[in-house]
Amino acid sequence: MDYLLELVARFLAAVIVLTLHEFAHAFVAWKCGDPTAKFSGRMSLNPMRHFDPLGMLLFALAGFGWAKPVPVNPGNFKKYRSGCFWTSAAGVIVNYLSAFLFYPLYMLVFTYFLGDTYGHLWVGSFVLYLYVCSLSFCVFNLLPLYPLDGFRIVDALNRKRGKVYRFLRNYGYYILLGLIALDILADYVWFLEYINILGYLMTFATNILGWPIRALWSLVF
Helix, strand or coil: CCCCHHHHHHHHHHHHHHHHHHHHHHHHHCCCCCCHHHHHCCCCHHHCCCCCCCCHHHHHCCCCCCCCCCCHHHHHHHCCHHHHHHHHHHHHHHHHHHHHHHHHHHHHHHHCCCCCCCCCCCCCHHHHHHHHHHHHHHHHHCCCCCCCHHHHHHHHHHCCCCCCHHHHHHHHHHHHHHHHHHHHHCCHHHHHHHHHHHHHHHHHHHHHHHHHHHHHCCCCC
């Protein structure tokens, strides 16, 4: 399929996945007692409410990216620690559930709709990216690097603020950008693929988390 059409399919899939992710954060924060995101207009399924141009572009090109962070005021939570935990975990949980639902959609399209025209191929690519992006974004956000959800989940569960915590809090963002840059460059510089840490982690974790989804739906299709 033409590269431009495939890029559009991946970009649209990323928009849907990121929108569900951010909506989940806003909705759970509201249910836990914090209306900040709702009053800011972020408890919405309108992608434009969550749009971050650079984050969306990176997601479409590299499979890793971000949306505009949902504003949260933990001081409003009815139960502080549980509110922090569930609000932080909401995005990855919804992404995993959406991967579970998008996979059979892909299987239906692959089994009954796939053809040789550009339209057929584009639809097949689009639904596949819905599944792949949901699962990869779930895994990506579980990395314990600030400002990802994985760091915030650890933060909610851990009362200690030692050297490791401070290091990840202060430098996690730069480590994350470096890992993403290395993953992108590995596609063009052959020897970098051997030190593509993020690529190894994502492949390993995605295969593990994706196995129950594929195994269960293989009983149906």
